[in-house]
Amino acid sequence: MRQRQIVFLITVIFVILSLGLVSAAKNNTMIGLVIFHRHGARLPAVEDYYAQDWPADRIKGDLTDKGIAQLLKVGKSIRKKYVDEMKFLPRAYDPTIFKVRIAQLSRCMLSLLSLLNGLYPDIYQRELQNHTSLLNPIKQFRFSTNLADHRARDLIFRAQSSKNCKMMGHIYHRRMSEDKFSKIYEFFYKHPIMNTTLAKLQRYREERKGQPINVTNMYYIKEVYDSYLCNKIQGNPVPSWNKNELKLLQYNYEMFFYSYFGFREARKVTSTKFFEEIFQFFRQLIANPSHSEKMFIFSGTKTNIAIILSNILIKEQILSLGTEKVPPLSATLFIELWEKAEKPDQPQLPPNERYYFKIFYGKKELDIMICKNTKRCTWREFKILLKTRIKPNIADFCDLGNIYDFPNYDN
Numbered sequence: 117m118r119q120r121q122i123v124f125l126i127t128v129i130f131v132i133l134s135l136g137l138v139s140a141a142k143n144n145t146m147i148g149l150v151i152f153h154r155h156g157a158r159l160p161a162v163e164d165y166y167a168q169d170w171p172a173d174r175i176k177g178d179l180t181d182k183g184i185a186q187l188l189k190v191g192k193s194i195r196k197k198y199v200d201e202m203k204f205l206p207r208a209y210d211p212t213i214f215k216v217r218i219a220q221l222s223r224c225m226l227s228l229l230s231l232l233n234g235l236y237p238d239i240y241q242r243e244l245q246n247h248t249s250l251l252n253p254i255k256q257f258r259f260s261t262n263l264a265d266h267r268a269r270d271l272i273f274r275a276q277s278s279k280n281c282k283m284m285g286h287i288y289h290r291r292m293s294e295d296k297f298s299k300i301y302e303f304f305y306k307h308p309i310m311n312t313t314l315a316k317l318q319r320y321r322e323e324r325k326g327q328p329i330n331v332t333n334m335y336y337i338k339e340v341y342d343s344y345l346c347n348k349i350q351g352n353p354v355p356s357w358n359k360n361e362l363k364l365l366q367y368n369y370e371m372f373f374y375s376y377f378g379f380r381e382a383r384k385v386t387s388t389k390f391f392e393e394i395f396q397f398f399r400q401l402i403a404n405p406s407h408s409e410k411m412f413i414f415s416g417t418k419t420n421i422a423i424i425l426s427n428i429l430i431k432e433q434i435l436s437l438g439t440e441k442v443p444p445l446s447a448t449l450f451i452e453l454w455e456k457a458e459k460p461d462q463p464q465l466p467p468n469e470r471y472y473f474k475i476f477y478g479k480k481e482l483d484i485m486i487c488k489n490t491k492r493c494t495w496r497e498f499k500i501l502l503k504t505r506i507k508p509n510i511a512d513f514c515d516l517g518n519i520y521d522f523p524n525y526d527n
């Protein structure tokens with residue numbers, strides 16, 4: 117009798133202990149993921165200085181085969197981490213678990229499709245893809261692969277004075293007409309080295325029977341360097357510029373991008389919609405962690421990523437992100453939402469403390485300086501970060517709704 121009681125007691129203790137151990141050992145779990153990626157290698161995008169070196173059936177700015185391969189690789193690395201290692205995503209393609217936003221550019225659409233091919237090989241059932249085949253998957257997407265169905269006026273990817281945000285014109289015009297900028301422009305345009313640099317481009321074009329160059333401003337010089345990068349990455353012929361000539365072109369290129377995302381007001385306008393979207397996405401997941409959409413993918417450009425990064429990092433962190441001080445091809449940003457494991461001996465954590473965020477740029481985990489633990493932003497801290505970077509009534513503002521209340525947008 118007594119012996120049976122002891123056995124019973126031991127069993128009870130064992131059960132309680134093991135239950136306790138199981139709960140205590142429960143790990144924090146990832147419940148949401150936002151991915152923002154840049155497209156892969158492409159043809160020169162705007163002012164085509166090298167048209168004669170490219171196949172005739174491609175349009176300006178098109179993704180190249182190399183670009184398709186780059187995004188396939190990104191997709192595979194996402195699969196390795198989030199499917200194989202962390203088991204956050206299912207092994208087989210499930211169109212209901214993610215949503216997408218795509219910049220209205222062919223290279224962004226094709227890049228996303230190639231990424232998805234790497235992430236879920238069952239969508240195409242063949243690794244090698246081209247421009248045509250990417251648009252025809254074996255398994256269906258929940259989004260249209262027709263670019264025309266992705267809104268041109270979408271403020272997530274571009275705020276342009278001619279399309280969706282008149283205010284941007286005012287912001288840039290005021291910046292560019294400042295004395296500082298005209299001096300910088302003069303510096304590049306009138307620099308003695310610029311003379312030999314452009315002369316070499318002229319000669320290169322004559323040899324290939326291309327149009328004569330007509331460099332009128334900083335923007336065109338930026339395109340010269342951009343086209344040079346596109347060709348070099350692809351292993352195509354390039355003008356024989358020396359180190360100093362390339363440096364000058366590169367500085368001009370960086371300065372051009374700085375004129376886009378170097379100013380707080382312009383940054384806020386161009387990333388408000390993105391931050392609004394991810395705020396809604398994370399809020400929904402926190403309200404209902406079993407919500408089916410776990411992943412949100414944005415397919416955009418280097419300017420988008422640069423602006424988002426400069427919005428969440430402090431000045432000193434931005435410079436180390438890319439070789440040309442702009443995010444490189446296929447650069448990818450990851451924002452992970454985690455839920456802390458509940459410990460049975462602790463009172464339930466409030467939702468602001470129970471959820472936290474980690475941010476990665478490629479494999480590098482970023483420090484977010486406004487968060488107390490810079491590698492673990494709580495939901496409370498992350499909400500403050502988002503809200504201070506979202507401009508209320510952005511559409512009104514873009515349409516010059518409050519032009520008389522023009523802000524001081526110094527850095």
Ligand SMILES: *[C@@H]1O[C@H](CO)[C@@H](O)[C@H](O)[C@H]1NC(C)=O
Nearest residue numbers: 137138139140141142143144
């Ligand atoms: C928690 O994580 C550790 C290390 O990654 C792992 O070994 C363990 O199985 C996990 N426990 C649970 C309950 O998932």
Ligand SMILES: *[C@@H]1O[C@H](CO)[C@@H](O)[C@H](O)[C@H]1NC(C)=O
Nearest residue numbers: 242244245246247248249250
């Ligand atoms: C693209 O791939 C498809 C399927 O593999 C093939 O039938 C087609 O000829 C390819 N097109 C080009 C332009 O290479």
Ligand SMILES: *[C@@H]1O[C@H](CO)[C@@H](O)[C@H](O)[C@H]1NC(C)=O
Nearest residue numbers: 310311312313314315316318
């Ligand atoms: C370079 O300088 C020479 C003489 O200083 C001038 O004749 C020529 O037009 C310049 N070339 C360019 C491309 O500016």
Ligand SMILES: *[C@@H]1O[C@H](CO)[C@@H](O)[C@H](O)[C@H]1NC(C)=O
Nearest residue numbers: 327328329330331332333336
């Ligand atoms: C060069 O570009 C400017 C501005 O677009 C234009 O006015 C000019 O006619 C062009 N010159 C040549 C030679 O094409």
